[in-house]
Amino acid sequence: MPRAARTDCVWFRHISGVSRVFLFFLCACVFLGDVPVHAVTPAILQRAPDFSRPALNRVPVRLAGYRGKVVLLDFWATWCAPCLTEIPHFMQWQNQYGPQGLQVLGVSMDDDDSAVRRLTAKLRVNYPVVMGDEKLAGLYGGILGLPVTYLIDRNGIIQARFQGETDPARIEAALNRLLSAKPAQR
Amino acid sequence: MKRILISLPLQIGVAAFLLLRPAITQAQFEPAGPVSAFSIPLGSLLQPQQLNRMLQKPSKEPPLILQVGSHLLFAEAHIPGSEYVGPGSRPAGLDMLRMRVSSLPKNQPIILYCGCCPWNHCPNVGPAYRLLHNMGFTNVKVLYLPSNFGDDWVSKGYSVAKGS
Numbered sequence: 001m002p003r004a005a006r007t008d009c010v011w012f013r014h015i016s017g018v019s020r021v022f023l024f025f026l027c028a029c030v031f032l033g034d035v036p037v038h039a040v041t042p043a044i045l046q047r048a049p050d051f052s053r054p055a056l057n058r059v060p061v062r063l064a065g066y067r068g069k070v071v072l073l074d075f076w077a078t079w080c081a082p083c084l085t086e087i088p089h090f091m092q093w094q095n096q097y098g099p100q101g102l103q104v105l106g107v108s109m110d111d112d113d114s115a116v117r118r119l120t121a122k123l124r125v126n127y128p129v130v131m132g133d134e135k136l137a138g139l140y141g142g143i144l145g146l147p148v149t150y151l152i153d154r155n156g157i158i159q160a161r162f163q164g165e166t167d168p169a170r171i172e173a174a175l176n177r178l179l180s181a182k183p184a185q186r
Numbered sequence: 187m188k189r190i191l192i193s194l195p196l197q198i199g200v201a202a203f204l205l206l207r208p209a210i211t212q213a214q215f216e217p218a219g220p221v222s223a224f225s226i227p228l229g230s231l232l233q234p235q236q237l238n239r240m241l242q243k244p245s246k247e248p249p250l251i252l253q254v255g256s257h258l259l260f261a262e263a264h265i266p267g268s269e270y271v272g273p274g275s276r277p278a279g280l281d282m283l284r285m286r287v288s289s290l291p292k293n294q295p296i297i298l299y300c301g302c303c304p305w306n307h308c309p310n311v312g313p314a315y316r317l318l319h320n321m322g323f324t325n326v327k328v329l330y331l332p333s334n335f336g337d338d339w340v341s342k343g344y345s346v347a348k349g350s
Contacts (some may be wrong), residue, residue, distance in 0.1 A: 077256065079275055081307040111257045134261050144263055145334020146303050164304055164333055 044161060048073070048152045049139035055128040056117055061105065064156065069103045070178045071152040072171075075132060075143045077108060078115040082165045083147040087123060089168040093175065094127045100179045101154065107132040109143055153178050221312035223305050223328075230315065232297060232327040238344045241266070247295060249327075254283060254314040255300035257350070263340055265299065266347040274300070274314030283314055287323065295325045301335025 048071070052062040063071065074090060076083035087106075094104045106129035108116045113131050120129055137143040140150065151160040151174055160174045240249070251268035253260045260270045271286050272279030287296065296318060300310040311328050318326045331338040340346055 077302070079256070079273065079309055080303045081309070082303060109256065109258050133258065137258070137262055142262055142336060142340070144259060144336025144340055145301060163337070165307075 044158055046158055048150065048156050048158050051136055051139060053130045055130050056113065056120060059128070061128050061130055066103045067156050068154050069101045070154055070175065072102065072104045072175065073150040073152060074104065074106045075109055075146060075148040076106060077110045077146055078119050080146040086147055086168065087125065091126050093172065097175065097179055102175065102179060107136065109137070109146060151175060151178055153181065221316050223308045223312045225312050226315050226328050230327055231330040233330055234338055234342060234344065237297065237329055241345065249295035249297045251297045251299070252283065252286065253300065254279065254298050254310045255302040259302060259335065261350050263335065263346045263348055266345050273310050275309035280313060280317050283317060287318065287321065292322045293325050294323065296323060297327045297329060299329035299331065301331040301338065303334060305330065305332045
C-alpha cells in the first residue's frame with residue numbers, strides 16, 4: 001500500500017476510534033439520563049433485604065409478605081421537605097395502582113415516632129409506615145440523605161433506586177414498567 | 187408624544203421585571219423553613235474537601251464539629267470527632283446547641299453540618315448558624331453538602347465514624 005494511502009488509513013482509523021469513543025459516551029449519556037440516580041448501587045438487581053417490624057398502627061409488616069406485588073419502599077422523614085412533596089403522589093398511586101398490585105411502604109427515619117404519627121394522621125396516609133433504624137438503613141446500603149425510594153418487583157428484586165429530589169413522573173414511569181411486567185416463573 | 191405613550195408601558199414592564207427579578211429567582215428555591223440554608227453567608231461555607239484536608243492535619247486548636255440534624259443519620263455515619271447536638275429546626279435541638287457552646291470562647295472555631303437532605307431544603311443548618319451568630323460566635327463555618335452527607339462526604343471516601 002502506498003505510504004500516503006497508509007497514512008490516510010491510520011488517520012481514518014484514529015478518527016474512527018475517537019468517534020467510536022465519542023459515540024459510546026453520547027449513547028451512554030442518552031441512556032443514563034433515564035436511569036435512576038445511583039443505579040450503580042450494589043443493591044440494584046439484588047433481592048430486597050427482608051425485614052419485619054410493626055407499622056404505626058401496630059400491625060406487623062413484613063416485606064417478604066408482599067411478594068407478588070410491586071413494592072415502592074420510601075425512606076423519608078417529617079423534617080425532609082422533598083419527602084413531604086412525594087407523599088401525596090405515593091398516596092395517589094396506592095389508590096390508582098393498588099388494584100394492579102402496587103404496595104407502597106413508608107420507612108420513617110425520624111428519631112421518634114410522635115411527629116410521624118401526627119403527620120401521617122393529618123395527611124391520612126393510606127399505606128403502612130414503619131419506623132426505621134440504623135439496622136434497617138444498613139440493610140439498604142445506608143440511608144445517608146433523604147428521600148430514598150426503592151422499587152421492588154413482584155419477585156422481590158430491587159429494580160430502581162431514586163435519591164434526592166426526583167421528578168415523580170420518572171418514578172411513575174419505572175413503576176408502570178414493573179406493574180406491566182409478569183412475575184418470573186419459579 | 188404618541189411614541190412615548192406606546193413605549194412607556196414597555197419601559198415600566200422592563201423596570202418592574204428588573205426590580206422583581208431577585209424575588210422571582212429566590213422563590214424558585216423555596217426556602218426550607220423560616221431560616222433557610224441560603225441565609226448563611228457564602229464566606230461562612232466550608233467545602234467538604236477543605237474540611238477533609240483540615241482533619242488530616244493535626245491542629246493545636248481543632249475546630250468543634252457539630253452535627254445539627256438527625257440522630258439516626260448521625261448514628262449511621264458521621265465525621266470522626268464530631269458531636270451530635272440535636273436538630274437545628276427544633277427548639278429542643280437549638281437548646282442543646284446553646285448549652286453545648288455556652289462555656290466556649292466566642293472565637294472558638296466551630297463547624298456545623300447536617301446533610302439530611304438537599305441544601306436548598308435543609309431545615310437545620312440555617313437556624314443553628316443564626317443562633318451561634320446571635321450568641322456572638324465569630325468563627326463559625328458550615329459544611330456545604332449540596333446533596334446530602336452520603337453523596338457529598340461518605341461517597342467521596344472521606345473518613346467516617348459510626349455509632350452514637
